[in-house]
Amino acid sequence: MKEHIFLIIGMIALTDVCDTCAQLILKSSINSLGWQVSSVKKSLSLILQLLKIPRVWFGFLLSGFSLLFWLAVLARTDLNLAFSIDSMRYILIALASVLFLKEKVSLRRWLGIACVVCGIVFVVLG
Amino acid sequence: MDIPAPEGDSKAMTAKKSLTLKIFLFLVLTDMLETLAQFCFKKSAISSSFPEIDTLAKGFLFLKTVIVSPFLWLALFLVVSIFVIWSTLLSKIDLSVAVPVASFSYITVPLVSAIFLHEQISLLRWSGIALIIAGVILVSVSSVHNEGAL
Numbered sequence: 001m002k003e004h005i006f007l008i009i010g011m012i013a014l015t016d017v018c019d020t021c022a023q024l025i026l027k028s029s030i031n032s033l034g035w036q037v038s039s040v041k042k043s044l045s046l047i048l049q050l051l052k053i054p055r056v057w058f059g060f061l062l063s064g065f066s067l068l069f070w071l072a073v074l075a076r077t078d079l080n081l082a083f084s085i086d087s088m089r090y091i092l093i094a095l096a097s098v099l100f101l102k103e104k105v106s107l108r109r110w111l112g113i114a115c116v117v118c119g120i121v122f123v124v125l126g
Numbered sequence: 127m128d129i130p131a132p133e134g135d136s137k138a139m140t141a142k143k144s145l146t147l148k149i150f151l152f153l154v155l156t157d158m159l160e161t162l163a164q165f166c167f168k169k170s171a172i173s174s175s176f177p178e179i180d181t182l183a184k185g186f187l188f189l190k191t192v193i194v195s196p197f198l199w200l201a202l203f204l205v206v207s208i209f210v211i212w213s214t215l216l217s218k219i220d221l222s223v224a225v226p227v228a229s230f231s232y233i234t235v236p237l238v239s240a241i242f243l244h245e246q247i248s249l250l251r252w253s254g255i256a257l258i259i260a261g262v263i264l265v266s267v268s269s270v271h272n273e274g275a276l
Contacts, residue, residue, distance in 0.1 A: 026213065027221040035217050043214040050213060090226055097222035105222050105268075112264025115257045116226045122254025123232050126247070 009085055011073045016089040018066035020096050025059035026050075027101060080124050087120040145219055145269040150227065156211050157230045159204050166201035173197065223269040227262050 029050055037043045050056050073082050094113050097103040105113075173195050192198055215224055233255050239245045247255075 023221060023225070027216050030213060030216050033217075037214045037217045043210060043217075046217060047210055047213060090229070093225045094222045097220060101221060103220045103222050109222065109265050109268035112261040112266075112268060113222075113226050115261030115264060116229050117261075119254045119257030119259075119261055120229065120232050122257060123236060123251050124254075126249075126251025126254055 008073060008077050008081070011069055011076075012082065012085045013088070015066050015069040015073060016086065016092050018062045018069065019089060020092045022059040022062040022066065023093060024096050024100055025055050025062070027097075029053045029056050029059075031101065083124045084121045087117045087124075090117050090120075145223060145227070145266050149215060149218055150266065152211060152215055153224060153227045154230045156208055156215070157228045158234065159208050159211075160228075161231045161235065163201045163204035163208065166197045166204065170195035170197035170201060219269060223265055226265045229258060229262065233258055 030046070032053075033046065033049055035042070035046055037046050090113050094105055094110065098105050170192050173192075212224075236245075236247055236251055236255065240247050
């Protein structure tokens with residue numbers, strides 16, 4: 001049982017790492033274009049520009065892997081446990097944003113993220 | 127504020143980005159569309175007459191029946207739309223803001239099932255909902271006062 005739970009946690013971690021990397025790639029690609037999109041027409045041309053960047057496609061691939069790992073998790077465990085552990089993605093995203101995107105995450109934002117993570121665990125287990 | 131940021135100066139670019147009500151509402155919309163897409167995927171999978179997939183051949187048969195399901199196409203359409211909206215939003219705000227604010231479905235799903243399906247919401251779940259709302263407010267505020275705050 002103990003080994004089983006570690007396997008589940010590891011697989012969910014893999015899901016979340018893949019997803020975080022995919023988001024990082026997307027966000028850094030958008031940043032590299034340096035646009036602030038404000039109309040539908042512009043947002044469509046943003047997408048076209050994004051699709052020309054090779055690593056964006058790698059990001060799609062990672063999203064696909066993330067989905068596969070997640071399906072494998074769901075086949076093995078119950079939803080409540082899976083979703084509680086999955087809330088670690090909010091922390092991963094914040095860490096990755098600080099480390100790789102140089103976003104400034106203030107104490108207030110960290111506090112907010114901590115509240116969201118605890119809240120999700122409560123909602124799922126409640 | 128009116129001075130255009132010099133090109134390549136990423137600091138000047140990120141400082142301008144802050145959460146507005148419009149962006150907030152679009153983040154909530156994305157999250158709801160995501161839930162709807164999940165629902166459609168599930169619906170299309172259930173509609174197939176091959177629930178047990180244990181061989182590759184059965185897997186192909188499953189795909190063959192699923193591919194004609196309108197729910198699958200609706201789900202795929204939703205996924206593409208979500209990508210367009212999400213990318214647009216990310217061009218305006220930090221990733222560390224967008225992701226936590228888009229955690230709204232953890233609130234809407236229990237509330238909707240309480241209202242329409244008359245499910246009971248436990249005290250623990252209510253406190254979880256309150257915590258998520260507090261968290262989303264904190265993250266949002268941290269983005270509006272981007273500079274200098276805490």
